[in-house]
Amino acid sequence: MSELVKRIRNWTIGIGIVAILASPVYSYYFTDKVRTVINETQVKRSNGEDKYLVFTDSGVFENTDVWYRFKFRSSDLQNKIMKLKGKEVTIEKYGWRFGPLSWYENIVDVEGVK
Numbered sequence: 388m389s390e391l392v393k394r395i396r397n398w399t400i401g402i403g404i405v406a407i408l409a410s411p412v413y414s415y416y417f418t419d420k421v422r423t424v425i426n427e428t429q430v431k432r433s434n435g436e437d438k439y440l441v442f443t444d445s446g447v448f449e450n451t452d453v454w455y456r457f458k459f460r461s462s463d464l465q466n467k468i469m470k471l472k473g474k475e476v477t478i479e480k481y482g483w484r485f486g487p488l489s490w491y492e493n494i495v496d497v498e499g500v501k
Contacts, residue, residue, distance in 0.1 A: 449491035
């Protein structure tokens with residue numbers, strides 16, 4: 388194999404590894420928005436901790452406190468979410484939905500659509 392082909396292969400493998408490692412970091416630190424309707428809310432209690440679940444037309448989201456985002460107002464946000472039940476909203480969220488590990492995208496903010 389020529390030296391050029393080896394370099395290209397090594398660079399391709401390196402870029403692939405960086406992309407795989409950076410994907411979760413990007414997903415957890417940068418938010419995106421979805422426009423949807425809130426259908427139901429629920430509290431899931433496990434090991435003394437509460438996780439607020441929000442069921443929408445676009446899927447299930449969680450609303451939990453997260454120290455690395457300085458988010459410590461989940462109860463206040465859940466109150467706002469409950470008042471918007473049945474209405475169209477814009478949800479700002481981050482993360483991934485991964486069913487086997489019960490991971491949900493976490494809500495950062497919610498606003499009613501006017």
